Amino acid sequence: MVQGVLEVENLSRRFGAVAANDGVTLRVRPGEVVGLLGHNGAGKTTLVSQVVGLLRPDEGAITVAGTDAIAEPGTARRCVALQAQAQAPLDGLTPRTAIEIAARLRGMSRAKAAAAARAVAEELDITEWFDRRAMPDGGGLSGGVRRLTAFAMAAVAPVPLVILDEPTNDVDAARRRLLWKKVRGLGDAGAGVLLVTHNVAEAERVVDDLVVLDKGKVVAAGSPSGLRGAGDHDLRLELALTSDGIDPSETGAEIPFPVARRVRAGRRVLLTVRAEDAEKAVAWASAQREDERVEGYALAPVTLEDVYLAVTGGNNAKESGDA
Numbered sequence: 400m401v402q403g404v405l406e407v408e409n410l411s412r413r414f415g416a417v418a419a420n421d422g423v424t425l426r427v428r429p430g431e432v433v434g435l436l437g438h439n440g441a442g443k444t445t446l447v448s449q450v451v452g453l454l455r456p457d458e459g460a461i462t463v464a465g466t467d468a469i470a471e472p473g474t475a476r477r478c479v480a481l482q483a484q485a486q487a488p489l490d491g492l493t494p495r496t497a498i499e500i501a502a503r504l505r506g507m508s509r510a511k512a513a514a515a516a517r518a519v520a521e522e523l524d525i526t527e528w529f530d531r532r533a534m535p536d537g538g539g540l541s542g543g544v545r546r547l548t549a550f551a552m553a554a555v556a557p558v559p560l561v562i563l564d565e566p567t568n569d570v571d572a573a574r575r576r577l578l579w580k581k582v583r584g585l586g587d588a589g590a591g592v593l594l595v596t597h598n599v600a601e602a603e604r605v606v607d608d609l610v611v612l613d614k615g616k617v618v619a620a621g622s623p624s625g626l627r628g629a630g631d632h633d634l635r636l637e638l639a640l641t642s643d644g645i646d647p648s649e650t651g652a653e654i655p656f657p658v659a660r661r662v663r664a665g666r667r668v669l670l671t672v673r674a675e676d677a678e679k680a681v682a683w684a685s686a687q688r689e690d691e692r693v694e695g696y697a698l699a700p701v702t703l704e705d706v707y708l709a710v711t712g713g714n715n716a717k718e719s720g721d722a
């Protein structure tokens with residue numbers, strides 16, 4: 400078995416009555432991008448803080464590139480590039496300077512650091528702001544450019560383990576796409592990447608494996624296709640409810656096909672149905688729309704978001720296993 404560049408075993412950390420991490424086990428191998436998903440407060444940042452030595456676990460083991468990260472946090476930390484969730488303190492710096500400093504700290508020569516900084520800025524399409532200074536009052540650089548600069552600082556030089564905590568916050572859609580491409584590129588170049596994100600739909604395209612945390616525990620883990628389940632041909636019928644929020648799949652209207660899973664997230668209801676029932680599902684949903692019982696509907700392949708909402712209970716979601 401390939402030794403993980405990050406091995407977390409049975410990690411627990413409490414804050415008073417709150418079990419922020421409760422027996423978490425996960426592994427990131429070299430070349431692998433592992434997504435860490437979970438609602439607010441699930442325990443993701445607590446896990447990251449322990450891996451980089453900012454917080455001591457109550458129990459468990461952490462190995463980073465073969466080093467016991469609890470006994471030797473300094474040595475382990477040198478193998479990790481971290482983009483923290485909080486905005487990096489860039490005040491007074493330009494993206495060029497900040498990214499070059501990060502590269503120099505990783506041992507690159509002045510010339511190599513300058514070339515690597517420019518290259519990553521080009522990949523992320525931020526050269527327009529390359530020489531603009533970040534001002535302490537938040538001026539100079541937008542939140543998105545600051546976030547991309549922090550990401551570039553983590554990505555500029557090769558390291559065994561890259562940890563990214565919500566790297567796409569504040570980043571526009573076009574540059575998010577560039578960022579995801581670079582994340583995949585880091586893995587393809589041999590780094591292990593632990594990617595903390597709420598953006599399930601976008602992360603699905605770049606991760607090799609996913610770990611879902613809920614209330615400090617791992618509630619699901621595996622590859623995206625493995626997590627989507629054996630029913631790879633299942634479809635998702637998404638109903639957009641009307642403003643009264645009444646779900647016709649729950650009340651009255653008999654559904655003439657089996658529903659493997661029902662998850663409600665706000666005014667959306669996601670029904671997992673079999674591919675062979677597609678026609679019946681569309682006929683039923685369009686009848687609901689004609690009767691103004693739903694605002695709209697869509698039928699699409701099951702995504703990881705459906706699985707994620709199901710294992711974490713959605714956003715105050717209700718799930719039912721009606722067949």
Ligand SMILES: Nc1ncnc2c1ncn2[C@@H]1O[C@H](COP(=O)(O)OP(=O)(O)OP(=O)(O)O)[C@@H](O)[C@H]1O
Binds near residue numbers: 419437439443
């Ligand atoms: N320093 C602390 N003191 C007390 N409680 C804490 C502390 N840090 C985290 N917690 C609690 O531990 C739990 C896990 O928090 P954590 O920040 O790890 O979650 P998260 O998954 O990173 O959330 P988010 O997605 O909102 O960043 C939460 O209930 C949080 O309130």
